[in-house]
Amino acid sequence: MDTIFFNTKVYDQQFFTECNKQYNHQIRFLEVPLNEGTAPLAKGSRAICVFVNDVVNSTVLHQLAEEGIELVALRCAGFNNVDLKAAAELGIKVVRVPAYSPYAVAEHTLALILTLNRKTHRAYNRVREGNFALNGLIGFDLHGRTVGLIGLGKIGVVTARILKGFGCKVLGFDIQQDREAQEAGVEFTDLDTLYAASDIISLHCPLTPKTHHLINEESIGKMKDGVMLINTSRGAIIDTKAVIKGLKSEKISYLGLDVYEEEGDLFFEDLSNKVIKDDVFMRLLSFNNVLITGHQAFLTRDALQSIARVTLQNITDFEQGRALVNQVLP
Incomplete structure (x- = not known):
């Protein structure tokens, strides 16, 4: 056809x-x-x-x-x-x-978590310049940490299984409590509990009117100080300006994004010789604890x-x- x-x-x-x-x-x-x-x-x-x-x-x-x-x-x-x-x-x-391939997105989620935590991207650049100092590269053990997953579809379940392999406690929230997720060791809870208890929060839900700007000033305020926030689902689930405030106040200590609310004018194109006019996006790039990939989790x-x-x-x-x-x- x-x-x-x-x-x-x-x-x-x-x-x-x-x-x-x-x-x-x-x-x-x-x-x-x-x-x-x-x-x-x-x-x-x-x-x-x-x-x-x-x-x-x-x-x-x-x-x-x-x-x-x-x-x-x-x-x-x-x-x-x-x-x-x-x-x-x-x-x-x-x-x-x-x-x-739920494995593709789930594995990229872990790549963002591990890179942000152990700062391998910064270490790589240092070593290439002959700088072998370890100052500023301290991470934490994933083992024993609590990870909250919002959205327990196929990708969320695969992510949960990987995290359980690291020895993490996995909390989950979804409108349905999937049996497969429970078998993977996910402890279902409400959003407020997930926000308050999670060291890492990863988003795996679709973008709907109910999930639009789910991560906003109010929800960020309920999170642990120093939380790691990961989004490999849809950009508009996060209110980017609220997240920037969270980064500035150090409420959010790590941010990993594979999607961005206004990515339509940016992602999938080579803009290296152009001026990026999105001030909000450029503000995100100014933080050394923010890692952004250009919607490549599926790739x-x-x-x-x-x-x-x-x-x-x-x-x-x-x-x-x-x-x-x-x-x-x-």
Whole structure:
């Protein structure tokens, strides 16, 4: 089936091209993101494929409908950038990749925790400059520490298992108390208890109206002094300005982010020769106890293969009139 892929990078093209040998769809890769200005490029196709920061609002969906688009295939788990109600009204189906590799994101979460704690990024730069001093590199044992996980889906459960392997006590909060999480050793509790008891708090919940700015001045005030805060889920779960206040007051002693509330104009692009005009983001970078990666937690060979396979199967199921097991409904 004719499908336009928006906002693609070299790795997208590599893994989708290889996987498509099994599916034989007619794919055209575009590097430009989907928005109101680029939506007309979908003309002549039945489906489009987009990523987390593409704009799929009501206006864009109306444009896509006019161009004959019947399917929006998300090559990601999140769908908060899609106006699902407008899509349904226009008869456009929306599918996603609900679980590609929970290990990829969970392991990146631990990479952020370990790097912030043991300051390996700072040690690496020191050693390359011939500086072998250890001042300022003191960390703490993860063993025996309490970690609070907000969101116990597949990624949260894998993260819990890894943390239990380190000897951590793992507290969890979710709207559902999953049996698999309990079997992994998670002790479910309420948010206030989790905030107060956790040395490390890691976010693994989807972005919804209820989780938007879940981490704010009030919730930060309930946390332990010197807490480590990690976010590999969605940027807008954190109120960034509130977190900056927490860093300045030293309430938050470590911050690890793979996502950022206003990442759409920054992440996935090389801006090294440009002036970054986001003052809030630049303020975050000024703290030596903040570690930011550019939404790369998903970026493993295993995850990219899984994303390509599930996305192309979603498109095939639509083309052949099968049930869309990964359809997202309003």
